[in-house]
Amino acid sequence: MEEDLDAHALRRQGWTISAIARHLGRDRKTIRAYLSGERAPHQRRQPPDAFVPFLEYCRQQLCDDPHLWASTLFDEVAELGYPGAYSSFTEALRRYRVRPHCDPCQASKGRDRAVIAHPPGEEIQLDWVELPDPPAEWGVGGHAHLLVGALAHSGRWRAVLSESEDFAHLVQALDAVLRKLGGTARKWRFDRMATVCYPTSGQVTAVFAGVAKFYGVQVAICPPRRGNRKGVVEKANLSAAQRWWRTVPDQISVEQAQSGIDKLATRLDERRRSVDDVRVTVGELAAGEPLLELPTLPFPAQLEVVRTVSPQALVSFEGNLYSVPPGMSGMHVTVRRRLGEDVLQIVTAGKVVVARHHLAPRGAGRMVRSPGHVIALERTVLAQVSDRAPCKTKTRRPLSPAALAEAERLRGRGGSAASAAERVVINLDTYAAVADRLRTAPTPEEEPGE
Incomplete structure (x- = not known):
């Protein structure tokens, strides 16, 4: 403030700005700003707000x-x-x-919450997320299905899109989630989904017990209406819905959407955590978890989905196209595949296997066609095509003699009907005579038959 006062006083005494700057040891632009009132002492110029x-x-x-x-x-x-x-x-x-x-x-804020300890490698929490209003080209109806698996200790999570939530699709998505995480924890925690347990009692079904034995893990079921018991995966569900699904565009394939959720989950591994006063990331915590190794192949559940045959005699399955014999366009067929095998079958409604193909990598966009199907389809298409040159449409074609004769016949038929109508004359005198005769009742002698 003293410098500001000195600058104004010296300026009124006739000093130049350069002389004042040398005297006060400041830049000339600073002195000029003080004198003009653009700047005040001890107040720095604020940069523009980037927001x-x-x-x-x-x-x-x-x-x-x-x-x-x-x-x-x-x-x-x-x-x-x-x-x-x-x-x-x-x-x-x-x-x-x-x-x-x-x-x-x-x-709803301010409620008490319990803190549950999760040792490393002890538990993985799994849950389905129903995502509303998926892109129409996915053909999954009103909801898309996302299976999310989260390691309870570190918070690392991965997710897999699935066509359905039935048992076979659950096993397929579960195996994919575990392989994305790099292994499995010793315990799987679910809510009371019907494909895992009986919802009323919480007892694990015999079929899913076989899956747990196959991977060598335990199964834990959450108490009813206790979503906070698996709060790690619930938080991951919110992240997937808010940070990924909310901005998924309409024109996107399932494979592209799966790539988007994988990128989000990988980016969230950079979240910071404090463990024993040491700052680490989620990825570093997950790398230290002792996970169990996975079997070489997934549990051999049989996957079945219904598809419609295209006019090109092709059936879509997991981002690839597979051929069927010609003549089945528009028919509904079932694609059948046992998890762990590289062969799929295409079955008709009558349980007839019409095609077998080697499975292409998921989302590869390949067209797998059997040589026999290719030859049969070419023969069918060529049989429907004529080798004659296409007809010319810009030619002059006067009426043929046969057409002219038929037209004359029609004209003559119409003319005779018209002339006959003109010859019909209604004579009202005849009606008057009949009416006069009927006014007088006939005598007995005039009765007919006597």
């Missing part, structure tokens, strides 16, 4: 969905060019009060 250009976008997104996660919104604005860190972003959300207030959500 301001994205303020309206964030406000619109949170107006459309007040429960949108800040991390999801940060992912979106980071792709749009936001240069700040996540902590600066959330501070700006609070400073500008962007998120609308929600009374029901505020009322």
